[in-house]
Amino acid sequence: MKGVVHIVDDDLSMRTSLYQLVTTRTHMLVRTFRSGDEFLNALPDLERGIVLLDLDMPGMSGVDVLATLRALRPDFMPLIVTGHGDVATTVSAMRLGAFDVIEKPFDIAALLRSLEQAMAKLERDSHLHDSARAARERIDKLSDREREVLLLLVAGHPNKAVARELGVSPRTVEGHRASMMAKLEIARLPEAMRLAYAAGLIPPA
Template identity: 45%
Template sequence: MARTIYIVDDDDAVRASLHSLLSVLPGLIVRSFRSGDAFLEDVNDLDPGVLLLDFHMPGSTGLDVMKALDGSGDFVPIVLTGQGNVNLAVQAMKEGALDFIEKPYEAELLMQVIDNAFSRLEHDSEAAARVGQAEAKIAKLSPRETDVLKGLIEGRSNKIIAYELDISPRTVEIYRANLMEKLEVRSLSEALRIAFAAGLFPKS
């Protein structure tokens, strides 16, 4: 059965690059849209698929597109963001994005995330298993480690987190190292994915 992926990005070079990269995969139909508005105009006539969605676009932004889809099970969004923009990634995941890819993207990581998206689209049970694994990891954290994780995901510095929790910045560093070890991750981005998968930061 053919899989369909939709590229929604106003950057011609990005669309062309992604199209070339993905077109070589067997059984994959790739369609491109130069704006969120163009995608939404056609959305009712489109087959279910994975959505590679740029965050910043003229007209309907990536966030606007996800709000318009309103959690539709027909599309699994993956958001493309500028490097290090954790706050935008948080917004995107609250609106239903499966994951986010930082530009410039690594082809291997992109393929892995796309594969995960198709798994979610086609096999809800696999997604449920990932949620269970994430919940089990989050459950290992102490209350203080969870507080530090929340602070980090909200974009606060170690110094600000220390002030808010009435502990020293050095203690925050220790909690941060401990929570990264317990979650078995090496970056804040990976910790963010686990936190959202576990429902630690539910949609408001």
């Protein structure tokens, strides 16, 4: 398991304990922060990763950190480790994007399992994000008319129906379709559909 873990906790003994646990049980790179303020000040230069976050800290609270991460760096995966793991706290943290809430004193196996699951989700999300960006970059090569033709075709309309919708001849649609396929570097319509879905042009069913 590879990745980066950012530990944010004002308690030195807890930071040390979490650091030793993560570094001795996984292959993750670990960074520690004494407060939410220190972590957020460093945030622009930090690599995407897991955030092991305490909620009850002086200065900026863990809840404030969660809200800021959700607004500025949703590519991070917060995992709460707190001494106040009541239902209300858990619901509030999950609504702000926390992957899990683990109560102190924590069970080592449970924490490591949650870490592994959070990292796996982070990697899946990253792959989906990269695929979507690549698809959007390819579709951005299309003219406005070619994009219209693409959306109508992947919606199941034949060339004649596309021609009626756009007020052009079927031959013109064929020309736009050929140009669209060439720019997307694909040979079949199902490939165009997959690109359109990946780019977010078509909402999931």
